[in-house]
Amino acid sequence: MELLKAQLDKVGEGGVLGGEEAFRLYDTFGFPLELTMEIAGEQGVKVDEDGFRKALEGQRSQARAAREQVDAMHAGSASALVAHLPGTVFSGYSSFSDSGKILALLDGKQHLEQAEAGENVLVVLDKTPFYPEGGGQVGDSGMIRGGSAVLEIETVSKSEDVILHHGKVLEGTIKPGDNVTAEVGARRRDIQANHTATHLLHNALRKVLGEHVHQAGSLVEGERLRFDFTHPQSLSADEIQRVEREVNALIAADLPVDCREMSMDEAKKQGAIALFGEKYGERVRMVSVGDVSRELCGGTHVTSTARIRGFKILAESGIGAGLRRIEAVSGNGSVTCQ
C-alpha cells in the first residue's frame, strides 16, 4: 500500500499511472487492477488500463511459450521411457481428489530415483483424478502431496495410456513407490462449465444455422472456449444473439448432464454425434445433455447445465474456406466479461 502511495505521489494529481507500473504492482505485490484504480482515483490519478492488459498478455504468452518448449522436449523422449508402464487409471470424472502411488519419475530424458525441491519432473501415478489434455480440453493443474513432499502440477498429458503429470517439487523429496494424494485445482470447475457449454454451443449452431454445421476443432480452457465449425459465411449479429439465447435457455432449464459408456452401435442408435477425424474404439463414452444433445466425448462435464451459469460469445471470425471460429466464455467469465 505504501508503495502504491509513493508511486501515486510521484505521478501527481491529474497524471496517469503507467500500465507497466500497475502491472508490476499486480504481479509482484498482488494488487488487483480494480483496487489500484480505486485508490488512484481517490488521488485524482488515472491508470493506463490498456497498458496493464498489454503487460499481462505479454507475460502470459511468454510463460506459454516457455511451457510449450519444455513440454515438447519432455513429451518426445518421455513416451519411450514410459512405454513399459501400465496404463494409468483415470478417476477424475467424479472426483477432484484421489490417493495413488508414484510408479515413475522422469526429468524428460531419463528415469529418476528421486526428485528434490526445485526440480522439474514428470510424475506417473497408478491412478489419478488429473485429466490429461485431450479432445480439446486442456490438462488439469493442481497439487500432489506425499509425506513431507509437495508438488505443483502445471499441466497433464498422455502418452498412449500413461498419464504424465508435468510439475515441480516445491518442498521435500519424492521417489517411486511413495503414496501420494493428488488434488485437482479449482480451475477444473471452469473447464467443466466451458466443456458442457461447448456441447450446447454445437447444438445451438446446428439449430440456428442448420445441420450442415460440424465441429472442426475445439479448445476448452478455464478462461474461455474456442469452437471451430463448418459454415460458408460469417454470422449476422442476429444469428449470434439467437445462438447465445439458445445456449442460455438450456442453462436456465437446468438440464441433467449424463455421461455413460456403451458400445459404438448403441451410441449410434441413440443418435450421438461423433466427431470427424476422431478415432473411436468399440466402447465409447456418450455425453447427453437432457434430450437436446448427445455427443461422443471423453471430457469432463458439469452435472447439470445450471452450473454453467451463463454464456457469452466474444468473437466470431473466419479461419479458412468454409470454416468459422467462435470464442466464448461461460460461468464467471460471462458475468464479468462485457
Ligand SMILES: [Zn+2]
Ligand atoms: Zn466434448
